[in-house]
Amino acid sequence: MQVLLILNMAIREIFARNLRQRRKELGMSQEELAHRADLDRTYISSIEHCKYGVTIDVLERLANELNIDPAELLVN
Amino acid sequence: MQVLLILNMAIREIFARNLRQRRKELGMSQEELAHRADLDRTYISSIEHCKYGVTIDVLERLANELNIDPAELLVN
DNA sequence: TTCATTTGTAGAGAATACTCGGTGGTGAAA
DNA sequence: TTTCACCACCGAGTATTCTCTACAAATGAA
Numbered sequence: 001m002q003v004l005l006i007l008n009m010a011i012r013e014i015f016a017r018n019l020r021q022r023r024k025e026l027g028m029s030q031e032e033l034a035h036r037a038d039l040d041r042t043y044i045s046s047i048e049h050c051k052y053g054v055t056i057d058v059l060e061r062l063a064n065e066l067n068i069d070p071a072e073l074l075v076n
Numbered sequence: 077m078q079v080l081l082i083l084n085m086a087i088r089e090i091f092a093r094n095l096r097q098r099r100k101e102l103g104m105s106q107e108e109l110a111h112r113a114d115l116d117r118t119y120i121s122s123i124e125h126c127k128y129g130v131t132i133d134v135l136e137r138l139a140n141e142l143n144i145d146p147a148e149l150l151v152n
Numbered sequence: 153t154t155c156a157t158t159t160g161t162a163g164a165g166a167a168t169a170c171t172c173g174g175t176g177g178t179g180a181a182a
Numbered sequence: 183t184t185t186c187a188c189c190a191c192c193g194a195g196t197a198t199t200c201t202c203t204a205c206a207a208a209t210g211a212a
Contacts, residue, residue, distance in 0.1 A: 011136040011146055040171050052169055053133035060087040070087055071147040116201050128199055
C-alpha cells in the first residue's frame with residue numbers, strides 16, 4: 001500500500017522532495033540557491049510546495065547549483 | 077572533443093533527442109503521441125526542435141505514454 | 153508520378169511559469 | 183525579550199509555455 005502511494009506521487013512532489021533534500025544536504029538556504037541559480041527566492045519556496053511545474057530549463061539550473069544530475073531530481 | 081560537445085548539450089536538446097528516439101522506437105507518430113498524452117501535435121514537433129522548455133508535468137505525461145521513466149528522458 | 157501520411161512552421165490567443173515587493177511567522181542565539 | 187536568519191504566502195505584473203488553425207514541405211508506398 002505504501003508502495004502504491006509512493007508510485008502514484010505526482011512528479012511535482014518527487015521533484016519538490018528531491019530539491020529540498022539535496023538543498024539541505026548542502027546546507028544551502030532557499031535564498032542562496034535562488035541567487036546562485038538566478039531565480040527568485042519566493043519561487044524556490046513555491047516549487048518546494050508544488051505550486052508550479054517547473055520547466056526543464058529551470059530544473060537544469062537548479063541541478064547545476066546543487067552539483068547533481070538533472071535527471072536525479074526526478075527519480076523517486 | 078566530441079565528448080565535450082555532448083556534455084555541453086543543453087537539456088532541451090537532450091530531451092528532444094531522447095523523446096524522438098523513444099517515440100520512433102515504439103513506431104509512434106507525433107500525432108498519436110500527442111493524442112495519447114493529450115497535447116497538441118504541433119507542440120510535439122516544436123519541442124523535438126527545442127523551441128520550448130517543457131514543464132515537468134508535460135514531461136511526465138509524455139514519459140507515461142512512452143512507457144519510460146520521466147528521468148530517463150533527461151539522461152545524456 | 154500520384155496519393156496518403158507525417159512533419160515543419162507561422163501567428164494569435166489562453167494558460168501558466170516566473171519575477172518582484174511586501175508582510176508575517178518560527179526557532180535559535182544573544 | 184530582542185535580534186537574526188530562514189521560510190510561507192499574498193497580489194500584481196511580465197515572460198513563456200501550450201493550444202489551435204492553417205498551409206506547405208517531406209517522406210514513402212503504389
